[in-house]
Amino acid sequence: MDPLNRRNFLGAGLILGASTLLGKETSQKIVTESHEFVPPTIAFPEKKPLKVISDRPPLLESPRDIFTRAITPNDQFFVRWHMPDIPTYIDLNEFRLQVQGAVETPLSLSVDDLKSKFEPVEITSVLQCGGNSRKYYAATGQATHGVQWGHGAMGCAIWKGVRLKDILNRAGVKGSARFVGVNGLEKPAVDETPKFFREMEIDEALSGEIIVAYSMNGEDLPYLNGFPLRLVIPGHFSDSWVKMLSEITVMDQYRKSFFMDVAYTVPDNDCECVISGSDFEYKRKPIAVMKVKSVIGYPTPNTIIKKGSRVKVTGVAFDQGKGIKEVMISVDGGKSWSPTALEKDYGKFAYRPWTFVWEPKAKGEYTIMVRAINRIGNIQPLPEDIGWNAGGYQYNAVDSVNVKIV
Amino acid sequence: MKIKLLIAGLLFSTSALFAQVAKPIEMPYIDYPIEKGDHDEVLQQYCLICHSFGYVLNQGKKSRPYWTGTVSKMVNEFKAPIPKEDQQIIINYLVKHYGYESASGHR
Numbered sequence: 001m002d003p004l005n006r007r008n009f010l011g012a013g014l015i016l017g018a019s020t021l022l023g024k025e026t027s028q029k030i031v032t033e034s035h036e037f038v039p040p041t042i043a044f045p046e047k048k049p050l051k052v053i054s055d056r057p058p059l060l061e062s063p064r065d066i067f068t069r070a071i072t073p074n075d076q077f078f079v080r081w082h083m084p085d086i087p088t089y090i091d092l093n094e095f096r097l098q099v100q101g102a103v104e105t106p107l108s109l110s111v112d113d114l115k116s117k118f119e120p121v122e123i124t125s126v127l128q129c130g131g132n133s134r135k136y137y138a139a140t141g142q143a144t145h146g147v148q149w150g151h152g153a154m155g156c157a158i159w160k161g162v163r164l165k166d167i168l169n170r171a172g173v174k175g176s177a178r179f180v181g182v183n184g185l186e187k188p189a190v191d192e193t194p195k196f197f198r199e200m201e202i203d204e205a206l207s208g209e210i211i212v213a214y215s216m217n218g219e220d221l222p223y224l225n226g227f228p229l230r231l232v233i234p235g236h237f238s239d240s241w242v243k244m245l246s247e248i249t250v251m252d253q254y255r256k257s258f259f260m261d262v263a264y265t266v267p268d269n270d271c272e273c274v275i276s277g278s279d280f281e282y283k284r285k286p287i288a289v290m291k292v293k294s295v296i297g298y299p300t301p302n303t304i305i306k307k308g309s310r311v312k313v314t315g316v317a318f319d320q321g322k323g324i325k326e327v328m329i330s331v332d333g334g335k336s337w338s339p340t341a342l343e344k345d346y347g348k349f350a351y352r353p354w355t356f357v358w359e360p361k362a363k364g365e366y367t368i369m370v371r372a373i374n375r376i377g378n379i380q381p382l383p384e385d386i387g388w389n390a391g392g393y394q395y396n397a398v399d400s401v402n403v404k405i406v
Numbered sequence: 407m408k409i410k411l412l413i414a415g416l417l418f419s420t421s422a423l424f425a426q427v428a429k430p431i432e433m434p435y436i437d438y439p440i441e442k443g444d445h446d447e448v449l450q451q452y453c454l455i456c457h458s459f460g461y462v463l464n465q466g467k468k469s470r471p472y473w474t475g476t477v478s479k480m481v482n483e484f485k486a487p488i489p490k491e492d493q494q495i496i497i498n499y500l501v502k503h504y505g506y507e508s509a510s511g512h513r
Contacts, residue, residue, distance in 0.1 A: 037463040039463070039464065042434055043434075044434060045431040045432070045433065053464050054438075054457060054460030054461055054464070055433065055435060055438075055458050055460065056433075056457060058433065059460065084455075084457060088431050089429065089430035143466075145472075145475070145476070145479075147464060148464050148465060148466065189456045190456065190484070190486065193456070193484050194483070258483055258484075262483060279475075
């Protein structure tokens with residue numbers, strides 16, 4: 001643990017201790033004087049201390065320096081739930097994944113069934129919240145609705161499990177089937193609140209790329225990342241990567257739902273954007289495949305570096321699965337660009353780590369920027385050029401970090 | 407609704423991080439501080455049914471139309487059972503403490 005994290009760690013302990021021991025009155029003391037509220041950094045079950053945007057539902061953001069690693073450790077992997085009521089205990093003897101609806105044979109599968117009766121498959125894939133990096137929209141355009149995440153609502157893990165296709169084929173999909181709905185065990189506090197229910201077309205469900213995962217980086221899924229099962233849809237934003245997956249429902253007809261038709265949608269046009277500041281009044285479609293993106297893991301913002309140091313600038317890049325062709329870097333705020341070295345390839349859906357050795361020769365303030373292009377020519381936009389949407393989804397503009405050379 | 411807090415276990419014994427969910431986990435409870443007054447008790451009553459005040463504090467300062475839109479989303483989409491007059495109290499509170507007056511825009 002680096003010194004900064006240790007300080008946050010202890011600080012969080014003190015804050016929590018005070019508010020618990022002395023009661024609610026002391027809670028005001030947690031407020032920082034800065035304009036932007038800084039959420040506490042606290043360890044949740046199976047997690048190292050992470051930035052806790054909310055405890056209920058839990059929203060935990062990973063720190064930027066996690067992007068120095070191609071594989072995100074489970075205990076630092078971000079957390080995002082939608083509903084406040086999540087079971088705090090799952091008995092694997094009783095837990096069953098139900099496969100139901102327009103199938104010949106409905107199934108009720110235990111985690112053991114999945115592990116022993118199906119072919120295991122493994123894939124390394126990025127998991128990114130559709131609203132990841134949302135707060136950066138406000139830097140160049142109008143602020144957008146939703147949780148104001150930095151870059152830390154994404155990670156990359158090795159997922160192991162069973163093909164959704166194999167499960168559906170075991171149940172026998174009826175000829176009339178057109179959609180597959182998925183949902184997990186999280187529940188709203190008010191009965192009328194829409195359930196977190198996601199749908200995909202039957203062809204996508206049968207494509208073979210989607211996995212019902214029971215393992216993450218060689219371990220059981222952390223509870224907060226969806227123990228015991230979650231859907232993995234490589235190349236796609238995580239809105240349909242349902243956690244604590246409990247029901248797979250094959251359907252003849254699309255079921256209209258809030259989380260498909262209202263939330264997680266973007267303008268239904270080529271740029272998936274509208275004029276900055278427009279409201280939600282446009283034809284919309286669900287977000288789906290991810291856009292090419294790269295972020296800087298080191299240095300982190302406001303790092304102070306001694307002149308003449310050999311700085312190994314490090315980060316990750318990824319796209320929807322076409323593959324990263326090149327990551328360019330600028331250390332002069334975008335005036336000139338150089339190629340970075342692409343490091344080990346973990347697969348087309350994984351982070352592609354990159355590095356660049358920089359030896360700053362003069363003192364002063366520097367802006368480091370990175371820009372990725374994929375194999376089909378998609379390139380990250382500059383922040384001032386990114387298409388805007390009211391929900392603040394799919395942010396993928398060029399990342400930048402300011403450092404000081406002394 | 408308050409969830410018991412397990413400070414010592416969670417914060418000071420990282421080695422005790424559960425390898426798997428073999429027993430019930432205990433989620434930390436965080437008392438996100440919001441400003442007192444202007445009927446903050448109405449927010450305590452309704453907002454906390456579904457989410458912590460972390461959601462509010464995370465938004466930063468926002469305009470009246472923004473907060474109005476957010477409250478109507480809670481009512482119309484998420485079906486929060488908030489009577490009309492209390493919706494207005496909540497909006498006014500949010501604009502005063504976590505926002506500003508303006509005719510339009512999302513900021």
